[in-house]
Amino acid sequence: xxxxxxxxxxxxxxxxxxxxxxxxxxxxxxxxxxxxxxxxxxxxxxxxxxxxxxxxxxxxxxxxxxxxxxxxxxxxxxxxxxxxxxxxxxxxxxxxxxxxxxxxxxxxxxxxxxxxxxxxxxxxxxxxxxxxxxxxxxxxxxxxxxxxxxxxxxxxxxxxxxxxxxxxxxxxxxxxxxxxxxxxxxxxxxxxxxxxxxxxxxxxxxxxxxxxxxxxxxxxxxxxxxxxxxxxxxxxxxxxxxxxxxxxxxxxxxxxxxxxxxxxxxxxxxxxxxxxxxxxxxxxxxxxxxxxxxxxxxxxxxxxxxxxxxxxxxxxxxxxxxxxxxxxx
Amino acid sequence: xxxxxxxxxxxxxxxxxxxxxxxxxxxxxxxxxxxxxxxxxxxxxxxxxxxxxxxxxxxxxxxxxxxxxxxxxxxxxxxxxxxxxxxxxxxxxxxxxxxxxxxxxxxxxxxxxxxxxxxxxxxxxxxxxxxxxxxxxxxxxxxxxxxxxxxxxxxxxxxxxxxxxxxxxxxxxxxxxxxxxxxxxxxxxxxxxxxxxxxxxxxxxxxxxxxxxxxxxxxxxxxxxxxxxxxxxxxxxxxxxxxxxxxxxxxxxxxxxxxxxxxxxxxxxxxxxxxxxxxxxxxxxxxxxxxxxxxxxxxxxxxxxxxxxxxxxxxxxxxxxxxxxxxxxxxxxxxxxxxxxxxxxxxxx
Ligand SMILES: Nc1ncnc2c1ncn2[C@@H]1O[C@H](COP(=O)(O)OP(=O)(O)OP(=O)(O)O)[C@@H](O)[C@H]1O
Ligand SMILES: Nc1ncnc2c1ncn2[C@@H]1O[C@H](COP(=O)(O)OP(=O)(O)OP(=O)(O)O)[C@@H](O)[C@H]1O
Ligand SMILES: [Mg+2]
Ligand SMILES: [Mg+2]
Numbered sequence: 037x038x039x040x041x042x043x044x045x046x047x048x049x050x051x052x053x054x055x056x057x058x059x060x061x062x063x064x065x066x067x068x069x070x071x072x073x074x075x076x077x078x079x080x081x082x083x084x085x086x087x088x089x090x091x092x093x094x095x096x097x098x099x100x101x102x103x104x105x106x107x108x109x110x111x112x113x114x115x116x117x118x119x120x121x122x123x124x125x126x127x128x129x130x131x132x133x134x135x136x137x138x139x140x141x142x143x144x145x146x147x148x149x150x151x152x153x154x155x156x157x158x159x160x161x162x163x164x165x166x167x168x169x170x171x172x173x174x175x176x177x178x179x180x181x182x183x184x185x186x187x188x189x190x191x192x193x194x195x196x197x198x199x200x201x202x203x204x205x206x207x208x209x210x211x212x213x214x215x216x217x218x219x220x221x222x223x224x225x226x227x228x229x230x231x232x233x234x235x236x237x238x239x240x241x242x243x244x245x246x247x248x249x250x251x252x253x254x255x256x257x258x259x260x261x262x263x264x265x266x267x268x269x270x271x272x273x274x275x276x277x278x279x280x281x282x283x284x285x286x287x288x289x290x291x292x293x294x295x296x297x298x299x300x301x302x303x304x305x306x307x308x309x310x311x312x313x314x315x316x317x318x319x320x321x322x323x324x325x326x327x328x329x330x331x332x333x334x335x336x337x338x339x340x341x342x343x344x345x346x347x348x349x350x351x352x353x354x355x356x357x358x359x360x361x362x363x364x365x
Numbered sequence: 366x367x368x369x370x371x372x373x374x375x376x377x378x379x380x381x382x383x384x385x386x387x388x389x390x391x392x393x394x395x396x397x398x399x400x401x402x403x404x405x406x407x408x409x410x411x412x413x414x415x416x417x418x419x420x421x422x423x424x425x426x427x428x429x430x431x432x433x434x435x436x437x438x439x440x441x442x443x444x445x446x447x448x449x450x451x452x453x454x455x456x457x458x459x460x461x462x463x464x465x466x467x468x469x470x471x472x473x474x475x476x477x478x479x480x481x482x483x484x485x486x487x488x489x490x491x492x493x494x495x496x497x498x499x500x501x502x503x504x505x506x507x508x509x510x511x512x513x514x515x516x517x518x519x520x521x522x523x524x525x526x527x528x529x530x531x532x533x534x535x536x537x538x539x540x541x542x543x544x545x546x547x548x549x550x551x552x553x554x555x556x557x558x559x560x561x562x563x564x565x566x567x568x569x570x571x572x573x574x575x576x577x578x579x580x581x582x583x584x585x586x587x588x589x590x591x592x593x594x595x596x597x598x599x600x601x602x603x604x605x606x607x608x609x610x611x612x613x614x615x616x617x618x619x620x621x622x623x624x625x626x627x628x629x630x631x632x633x634x635x636x637x638x639x640x641x642x643x644x645x646x647x648x649x650x651x652x653x654x655x656x657x658x659x660x661x662x663x664x665x666x667x668x669x670x671x672x673x674x675x676x677x678x679x680x681x682x683x684x685x686x687x688x689x690x691x692x693x694x695x696x697x698x699x700x701x702x703x704x705x706x707x708x709x710x711x712x713x714x
Binding site for chain 1: 613
């Protein structure tokens with residue numbers, strides 16, 4: 037191995053994830069390759085249903101083995117995640133890689149208090165005594181600015197507001213000081229004042245602990261605050277990838293362009309309609325041969341329907357997968 | 366299709382909903398196992414006009430969802446009353462069953478609000494069936510609504526909630542809320558799980574439906590851009606209380622309460638070269654079990670003075686249809702920045 041190039045924390049090659057249900061196969065992820073450097077923060081944005089959450093969950097092997105077919109290579113912190121035994125996997129979750137879920141209610145079991153669950157997880161993943169685990173849990177709740185953390189340890193998940201549950205979940209995820217944080221829309225349930233605090237906190241952890249982050253978000257503003265790089269997903273593939281400022285200044289994939297222009301931000305006067313993308317998202321059980329966006333794309337040509345476009349470098353760190361590039365940009 | 370629709374009773378000038386002195390506390394175990402209460406909603410009053418969208422914003426945990434759940438009567442208030450189109454809710458004039466049909470809610474948590482054992486078309490058809498539509502008519506309506514929210518019925522109608530993405534599930538929830546043709550829809554973080562292009566679709570859809578079905582919305586969201594775009598008026602809550610209410614544009618351009626101003630300046634920067642460096646609001650949110658005396662925001666307010674710890678500011682006009690609860694806006698309140706003496710806007714408490 038080349039000693040001068042530090043090993044990336046995440047290296048995913050040709051990941052595909054297909055779900056088998058009674059009548060069909062859903063191709064949720066179809067050849068994702070992604071590298072994340074140590075200490076880097078990558079935002080994953082893209083259409084609802086484009087496979088962002090499924091990709092993240094795959095990195096921790098959280099999909100039910102029976103009904104899921106996963107292919108490709110996933111290496112995290114030098115370890116091959118695909119071949120991990122279940123005991124290795126359980127030690128790996130929480131201590132090396134940790135995840136914040138999109139729906140906080142799913143992360144907590146309603147019958148135990150939030151405190152019990154954080155303490156239990158800390159004991160298991162950081163191998164600490166109960167007393168030490170409690171101290172770590174309290175510290176974690178404090179770090180995400182939960183008011184009266186001692187009392188909140190005794191609260192049941194339903195007794196917390198949505199935002200508070202989200203913060204508790206972030207505390208749970210960060211308690212064991214993982215090296216990689218997978219955050220699935222960690223701030224969508226939070227108000228602006230807490231959101232900015234959490235984003236600043238994640239940025240601080242990134243700087244101080246060298247934490248690497250893959251961050252799924254729909255909020256370009258949140259990505260602007262935290263991401264070094266952005267990957268745009270559509271139909272289970274990464275269609276464009278670039279450093280944040282580059283992507284905002286020069287989006288090249290027609291989907292990225294459409295996505296960036298459909299925000300109700302800044303100066304949009306009331307009564308004017310928001311821009312949307314015509315047509316509907318691809319049917320993942322019957323994906324087209326070619327580019328999944330072709331049916332909705334105003335630049336689409338015959339070639340777009342026939343084959344999936346390869347990755348083209350726009351500039352050294354900026355890649356796009358579009359047959360019509362550069363005309364489309 | 367119109368079998369369920371209820372006529373407008375009091376005319377357009379009559380508020381659709383009038384909320385007076387609403388209180389909801391939750392009993393919890395306090396320190397050392399002593400009994401305590403979370404003052405989730407602590408004496409709030411406001412009206413919702415027919416056909417308007419009232420935006421509701423505020424810090425996480427300030428009581429927005431609790432307010433919404435009381436409006437829906439999913440939980441009962443400890444005190445206060447709800448007047449819906451001139452009729453008191455839960456009286457013989459307006460029994461709960463009739464009220465519930467006219468008010469629907471879309472929840473924050475898209476997953477737990479759908480029954481995992483029902484296909485999504487069954488979920489949507491469920492309400493109309495309970496209210497007496499035949500199974501065939503209810504299913505037909507469900508499919509129509511699925512198409513309206515952008516989920517092709519042939520592909521999606523037979524799916525179960527776990528087979529959908531978060532955004533797809535949330536659109537099912539919107540379809541389900543509209544199935545009974547309600548008059549008031551309470552949207553609690555209804556679009557926050559959606560990607561921006563679908564969000565734009567759903568917001569356009571909500572505006573279209575509002576017009577074509579004569580709907581009134583209470584729109585709770587953390588996304589201030591979206592709230593500004595959607596709302597006619599905005600209500601700002603802090604720790605169980607209303608601290609400011611006013612027309613959307615006035616609130617965004619002339620916010621009077623320091624909490625509102627901190628909230629607005631917490632919006633993420635859209636420029637990677639100018640990231641936010643420090644959070645505009647510091648300090649811990651106070652405990653709703655033992656809220657601060659006087660103005661509840663005084664523990665974190667950059668302008669707090671002795672008077673703020675003692676007197677509780679009530680809502681006071683700061684502009685046309687615009688009110689804020691801050692001693693700095695109330696004449697002779699004892700705050701050094703309070704407007705003095707004979708102001709044109711006199712307040713009679
Ligand atoms: N367990 C499963 N079984 C079958 N299909 C699934 C399963 N989990 C996800 N899917 C499907 O896979 C696709 C990708 O889902 P995913 O949750 O990754 O979307 P997403 O990009 O995170 O969207 P959102 O922004 O709405 O959260 C969706 O079409 C979803 O319906
Ligand atoms: N059933 C309950 N038992 C005890 N406390 C509760 C209960 N439901 C809510 N609370 C508390 O009441 C307060 C208000 O909660 P609510 O869910 O209304 O906040 P919110 O404004 O909707 O917050 P968010 O923006 O995070 O969704 C919070 O402190 C919450 O922990
Ligand atoms: Mg997702
Ligand atoms: Mg809420």
